[in-house]
Amino acid sequence: xxxxxxxxxxxxxxxxxxxxxxxxxxxxxxxxxxxxxxxxxxxxxxxxxxxxxxxxxxxxxxxxxxxxxxxxxxxxxxxxxxxxxxxxxxxxxxxxxxxxxxxxxxxxxxxxxxxxxxxxxxxxxxxxxxxxxxxxxxxxxxxxxxxxxxxxxxxxxxxxxxxxxxxxxxxxxxxxxxxxxxxxxxxxxxxxxxxxxxxxxxxxxxxxxxxxxxxxxxxxxxxxxxxxxxxxxxxxxxxxxxxxxxxxxxxxxxxxxxxxxxxxxxxxxxxxxxxxxxxxxxxxxxxxxxxxxxxxxxxxxxxxxxxxxxxxxxxxxxxxxxxxxxxxxxxxxxxxxxxxxxxxxxxxxxxxxxxxxxxxxxx
Amino acid sequence: xxxxxxxxxxxxxxxxxxxxxxxxxxxxxxxxxxxxxxxxxxxxxxxxxxxxxxxxxxxxxxxxxxxxxxxxxxxxxxxxxxxxxxxxxxxxxxxxxxxxxxxxxxxxxxxxxxxxxxxxxxxxxxxxxxxxxxxxxxxxxxxxxxxxxxxxxxxxxxxxxxxxxxxxxxxxxxxxxxxxxxxxxxxxxxxxxxxxxxxxxxxxxxxxxxxxxxxxxxxxxxxxxxxxxxxxxxxxxxxxxxxxxxxxxxxxxxxxxxxxxxxxxxxxxxxxxxxxxxxxxxxxxxxxxxxxxxxxxxxxxxxxxxxxxxxxxxxxxxxxxxxxxxxxxxxxxxxxxxxxxxxxxxxxxxxxxxxxxxxxxxx
Numbered sequence: 001x002x003x004x005x006x007x008x009x010x011x012x013x014x015x016x017x018x019x020x021x022x023x024x025x026x027x028x029x030x031x032x033x034x035x036x037x038x039x040x041x042x043x044x045x046x047x048x049x050x051x052x053x054x055x056x057x058x059x060x061x062x063x064x065x066x067x068x069x070x071x072x073x074x075x076x077x078x079x080x081x082x083x084x085x086x087x088x089x090x091x092x093x094x095x096x097x098x099x100x101x102x103x104x105x106x107x108x109x110x111x112x113x114x115x116x117x118x119x120x121x122x123x124x125x126x127x128x129x130x131x132x133x134x135x136x137x138x139x140x141x142x143x144x145x146x147x148x149x150x151x152x153x154x155x156x157x158x159x160x161x162x163x164x165x166x167x168x169x170x171x172x173x174x175x176x177x178x179x180x181x182x183x184x185x186x187x188x189x190x191x192x193x194x195x196x197x198x199x200x201x202x203x204x205x206x207x208x209x210x211x212x213x214x215x216x217x218x219x220x221x222x223x224x225x226x227x228x229x230x231x232x233x234x235x236x237x238x239x240x241x242x243x244x245x246x247x248x249x250x251x252x253x254x255x256x257x258x259x260x261x262x263x264x265x266x267x268x269x270x271x272x273x274x275x276x277x278x279x280x281x282x283x284x285x286x287x288x289x290x291x292x293x294x295x296x297x298x299x300x301x302x303x304x305x306x307x308x309x310x311x312x313x314x315x316x317x318x319x320x321x322x323x324x325x326x327x328x329x330x331x332x333x334x335x336x337x338x339x340x341x342x343x344x345x346x347x348x349x350x351x352x353x354x355x356x357x358x359x360x361x362x363x
Numbered sequence: 364x365x366x367x368x369x370x371x372x373x374x375x376x377x378x379x380x381x382x383x384x385x386x387x388x389x390x391x392x393x394x395x396x397x398x399x400x401x402x403x404x405x406x407x408x409x410x411x412x413x414x415x416x417x418x419x420x421x422x423x424x425x426x427x428x429x430x431x432x433x434x435x436x437x438x439x440x441x442x443x444x445x446x447x448x449x450x451x452x453x454x455x456x457x458x459x460x461x462x463x464x465x466x467x468x469x470x471x472x473x474x475x476x477x478x479x480x481x482x483x484x485x486x487x488x489x490x491x492x493x494x495x496x497x498x499x500x501x502x503x504x505x506x507x508x509x510x511x512x513x514x515x516x517x518x519x520x521x522x523x524x525x526x527x528x529x530x531x532x533x534x535x536x537x538x539x540x541x542x543x544x545x546x547x548x549x550x551x552x553x554x555x556x557x558x559x560x561x562x563x564x565x566x567x568x569x570x571x572x573x574x575x576x577x578x579x580x581x582x583x584x585x586x587x588x589x590x591x592x593x594x595x596x597x598x599x600x601x602x603x604x605x606x607x608x609x610x611x612x613x614x615x616x617x618x619x620x621x622x623x624x625x626x627x628x629x630x631x632x633x634x635x636x637x638x639x640x641x642x643x644x645x646x647x648x649x650x651x652x653x654x655x656x657x658x659x660x661x662x663x664x665x666x667x668x669x670x671x672x673x674x675x676x677x678x679x680x681x682x683x684x685x686x687x688x689x690x691x692x693x694x695x696x697x698x699x700x701x702x703x704x705x706x707x708x709x710x711x712x713x714x715x716x717x718x719x720x721x722x723x724x725x726x
Binding site: 102235294302315320322323325326327329331335336337338 | 448450465467476598657661668678679685694695699701
């Protein structure tokens with residue numbers, strides 16, 4: 001039970017958030033404003049499996065093209081055309097299943113994974129009791145337990161070339177059998193070692209377009225959430241990269257429209273990222289630039305292991321599939337004592353971008 | 364205030380532990396059985412600074428000797444004789460000071476640090492109030508705040524050669540101005556990439572000898588604590604290495620004798636570790652052995668960032684000196700999806716040792 005603390009805490013937070021701060025506690029306070037769609041689990045699973053397949057295909061096409069610069073750099077002939085390893089898995093006793101797709105030591109992609117997981121769990125009585133402390137009048141009092149389901153795609157790609165950025169995204173759906181809770185969460189974000197402003201503008205513009213159909217302020221809201229979330233608080237609050245979008249506990253529209261919004265962002269993954277890798281993967285680079293990339297990957301590791309809620313939640317789960325969770329880590333990383341780029345360099349320009357959020361789409 | 368949560372939690376735990384579980388709550392329950400030595404801060408600081416100087420000298424002597432195998436391996440001529448960089452630092456407003464000694468990219472030592480820190484802090488009223496909830500009758504009720512001091516040496520050394528083990532130790536003292544709390548904590552542990560049983564026996568025997576003068580069961584107790592603490596719980600509970608000793612909240616003897624015990628272990632650092640580096644640093648190694656070392660360093664990073672209380676406490680402190688705390692990370696590390704050594708190999712032998720604690724001194 002202790003190991004599930006993360007998800008319990010999260011659910012409690014959502015419940016707290018939904019509790020009217022004053023006035024009579026309403027019976028429906030725990031429930032979403034909009035009803036849950038009983039077919040949503042099926043729809044979401046079908047969607048993320050299809051998205052995963054499309055993303056893997058798109059990345060394999062890039063992998064086929066090779067990275068001339070890396071071959072020239074280290075003299076290692078890597079045959080292009082490496083495929084993702086497809087690794088289906090199942091949790092015992094019908095508690096979930098998934099498909100992990102991993103690429104490693106490719107010609108273009110040093111390491112990366114696209115993972116779909118479907119997890120079934122059960123909130124125990126103790127958690128339900130804590131919940132009913134917030135609402136004296138809730139249906140849950142009569143329930144012995146609450147089954148939930150979490151379905152998502154998560155993806156991290158670390159290209160070999162220091163000029164090509166690292167990409168991460170995660171799109172997920174959560175609901176409960178009874179109690180009527182449901183929400184979507186997710187986001188995409190970019191982590192370059194070197195800043196190309198036109199790449200940042202492209203990335204953020206694609207994300208903004210994906211959001212705009214659903215509300216004109218959504219992009220700005222999700223971008224801010226992303227900038228605030230992906231921060232190495234122990235490193236002077238520097239961001240992991242140049243951001244993107246991030247949202248959580250999303251149930252603001254009815255279920256079908258919320259799903260459409262998540263899909264709109266999920267569908268933007270290939271367009272937001274693939275052109276950037278193509279644009280940069282053959283750019284020649286130096287020993288120093290490779291070293292800088294490795295130092296930035298060290299920061300990536302620090303964020304993922306020290307701060308990321310997804311990682312913490314993941315490894316704390318009973319029967320956690322550690323290899324699927326930690327596939328987000330790069331193939332290699334580096335740490336130097338007190339390394340700091342010199343003023344006026346390209347490395348310093350990247351540091352400026354991760355220390356101060358920018359409004360990329362207006363550039 | 365939130366940022367100090369770790370140390371507050373810890374102090375609360377100590378207070379809870381000391382609270383008599385039944386019977387009348389005694390006035391002295393919060394206080395140690397033995398009085399605090401008002402001179403101990405001075406004595407401890409002088410001791411760890413002297414120990415740091417002796418350790419740095421001993422390691423620089425080894426660095427002078429070079430590592431023939433690493434030079435042959437990567438063809439890089441590294442001039443032996445690299446010195447530790449000495450980096451004194453101060454926290455603003457008299458809240459502490461320290462001396463960080465770091466070596467990086469040496470001939471024998473890839474990265475390492477020996478750090479002394481003296482931290483002054485103040486427990487705020489809210490924490491004191493929570494404390495007095497445990498004892499209605501405590502003197503603390505009259506106190507507005509409680510100043511504390513934490514003094515320690517911590518050290519991590521990652522040699523270049525995969526046959527030479529990584530070493531970590533930490534020896535520290537904590538006390539409060541009023542309230543009379545004090546304790547020692549610390550330990551030494553070894554993390555080889557390849558298991559040499561005679562090295563493990565040497566290491567544990569030196570530690571046992573350092574403990575035995577103070578009680579015949581101490582070594583066994585501290586070894587078990589160490590084996591239980593340095594575990595990657597998300598990796599099937601594998602230990603970070605082959606253990607050593609670890610103790611915390613130690614006030615079982617009067618202050619002077621407790622100090623002698625901590626010193627006995629601190630003084631054993633050089634004898635426990637230096638002969639092992641000398642024995643292994645020139646052992647030839649292959650590409651595969653270097654890769655295995657890098658994978659084990661990945662596990663080291665995982666433990667330090669995901670689980671280590673010292674790291675978590677450190678980076679959560681206001682004005683944390685992140686560079687001193689994360690000097691524990693190796694120069695480079697590696698992660699591969701689902702890497703697992705083949706049965707019967709030297710790598711599998713190491714895995715067996717980290718998955719099953721052994722009674723090294725009886726071998």
